[in-house]
Amino acid sequence: MLNPDFPFSYDHYLSHPDGLGSVPPELHGTEVAVVGAGLSGLVTAYELMRLGLRPVLYEADQLGGRLRTASFPSAPDVVADLGGMRFPVSGKAFYHYVDLLGLETRDFPNPLAPVTSSTVIELAGQKHYAATSADLPPFFREVADAWKAAVNDGAQFTQMQEAIRARDTTRIKELWNELLPELDEETFYGFIAGSQSFRKAGFAHREAFGQVGFGTGGWDTDFPNSILEILRVVYTDADDQHRLIAGGAQRLPEALWRHAPSGMAHWPEGTSLASLHSGSPRGAVERISRDADGNLRIRERWGREAAYPAVVTTCQSWLLSTRIHTEEALFPAELWTAIERSHYMQSSKTFVMVDRPFWKDIDPETGREVLSMTLTDRLNRATYLLDNGPDQPAVILLSYTWNDDALKWLALDADERVELMLHSLEQIYPGVDIASHIVGQPITVSWEADPNFMGAFKANLPGHYRYQQRLFTHFKQDQLPESQRGIFLAGDDVSFTAGWAEGAVTTGLNAVWGVLNHLGGSSAPGNPGPGDLLDELGPISLD
Structure with a gap:
């Protein structure tokens, strides 16, 4: 995912033997606030820790952000990824951490993918069964x-x-x-x-x-x-x-939280983000402001306050004006415009656990699998089949929808959603009794209804390139007045690849460079960071 707006090789940057840089030794142990313990926040905190700084993570809900994995209560090992669930192999910065933490990955059963044994496309009442794309009309x-x-x-x-x-x-x-x-x-x-x-x-x-x-x-x-x-x-x-990711996507942020890297500056062997936080991040942030001495002050929902020389915010940027009282003077007016003009996609998923991967049963009349990965113009839009092995409980993602299609489900509870989805699938697979295989309670999510997200991810509308450029380049602050330095934006919605975990990782690394530079540190010799090459490779201005 070498993004054309800023084709910086983050994977090479991460793997360089000299590391990401250093801060003056007298600054070792300096606290830096990181708002949000999703993937971007945890990558940011992890790398700041490796540099000898002391990240202080704040989280309103749970570790992982939109890498959220839910377990079915009656079978805790059977999981559903409510947010990010499939990760392109081109996301090499993302896989740097997957490999570092030793997480197992498997091919995702997309339509017509080699791992997907069959796909059904049903449009306008016409059904097409295919093992490969060559089988389609x-x-x-x-x-x-x-x-x-x-x-x-x-x-x-x-x-x-x-x-x-x-x-x-x-x-x-x-x-x-x-x-x-x-x-x-x-x-x-x-x-x-x-x-x-x-x-x-x-x-x-x-x-x-x-x-x-x-x-x-x-x-x-x-x-x-x-x-x-x-x-x-x-x-x-x-x-x-x-x-x-086998076992669910949330295993990645949880592993970053627990992992104790070797060869860190300042910190002894065995130090992890979990140990620096005594096992739990701090709570939800209510306010961000600047003190008279220039430090940035974080106030939590229940009143605890602390001041920091630098802050990284990795939450959805809308939250800086809706749920977090962010002092207006911290950002230029044109950056606030970019934040407010962000356009987020709605997204809904509904999962059920079934007793076994029964969809592999062969219909004796047709010789085909009784149920397939399905694309349709009906309410469900896309149905995925997630296999955990022969005779093991399996998972069906009954419906994965976006925007208007997701809004159709918003007012319905989980059972109502399942009933409608099963009705649609019955029209495509008459005689297949999916309901008889369902065990336990369904799991569903509508990201636009979550007050800590208000949407699944950002997707720019026409004319929004200028806004995205402002958000992405904010981490390099040499042109900003002192009163607007030291607070950095990160998260996939700040990236040019919103909706992909790669963008969460890379903007977190941008923020690390920004903090390093702000505190008087520098990149490692021979391994220039993103800020060092932003003028050369970065997004151009259209004005």
């Missing part, structure tokens, strides 16, 4: 070819992928900087509707593309978003070759 190949032609003709897809794979930063920036002013105010739908290939194919192909999409399923809920958002995904193969 020619119409679907026409849709795929139209999309491939559209991104090649209108966005130089092949050339960009070649440059990214070669890490040719000069060529990446040349291609991307030329496209930006042309496409910044273009929607995803406007891009495909205006392409010669889709105009020639016709509306039915555009409609099917929205319903079925590419890689992970239908993308029509993204149609109003900026085409730049989609190009960042497809250029970097973020939509392909996904893996899951």
Whole structure:
């Protein structure tokens, strides 16, 4: 995921033998506040600890943020990933930590993926069963070819992928900087509707593309978003070759919390984030302000206060104006505008546990599996089958929806959601009694209803590139007045790849560089950090 806006090799930066840098020894043990113990906050805190600083984590709910894994009460080893669940292998900074912590990963059963034994696409009442894409009618190949032609003709897809794979930063920036002013105010739908290939194919192909999409399923809920958002995904193969974390995605942030790295500055062997916090992060933040001496003050919900020379906020940026009373003078007015204009996607999931992976049973009449990974234009939109082994309890993600489709479920409780989903699936698989296999209680989530998130992730609308540029580059503060330095934004919504855990990791590393620089430290010789190369490789201004 070498992002074209800032093609900095974070994986090389992390693996460099000289490390990420150092602070003056007299600053070892200095406390730095980190607001939010999701993946970005934990990466930030972990790396600050390795540099000899003392991160102080604040968390309103639970470790992990949107890497949240729920267990079924009657079978605690059977889990459902409520947020991030599939991680592209191109996310090399993310996998740096997965590998460091020794977590097991497996192929994710996306539609038509090699690990997925069968996929059913059902549109307008027509059902198509496929083991591979070659089993689908020619119409679907026409849709795929139209999309491939559209991104090649209108966005130089092949050339960009070649440059990214070669890490040719000069060529990446040349291609991307030329496209930006042309496409910044273009929607995803406007891009495909205006392409010669889709105009020639016709509306039915555009409609099917929205319903079925590419890689992970239908993308029509993204149609109003900026085409730049989609190009960042497809250029970097973020939509392909996904893996899951065995035991649930939350194992990664929990492992970062407990892990004791070797060779840290200042701290003795065996020190971990958990040990520095006596086993628990501090509570929800109510207020962030600046003291007269320049330090930043954090006030918790129940009144405890502390002052710090630097603060990193990794929560969804909307929370800085809605749930956390953040002193207005801490950020420039144009940055507040960027925060307030953020556009978050709604997202809903509903899981049930079943007694076994019965979908592998073969229908004697058709010779096919009785149930498949399903893409449909019905309420469910996408149904995933998650296998835990033969004769073991398994999980069905009955419905994974976005935006308008997610809002349809918002007012319904878990049982009502399951009943409607089963009704839809019964129309696709008549005679298959899914309900008879369900055990225990369903698990459901609507991220837009969670007061600590108010949405699943950010997706920029047309014209939002300027806002994203301000948010992303804020970690380099040499042009800011002293009164606005020392507080840093991080989290996937600050990145150019919102919705992907890679963006949470990389913006956390940006914030680490920012804190290091703010406290008088520097990057390691021979291993320049993101701030050292931001002017050379960073996002350009459109003004």
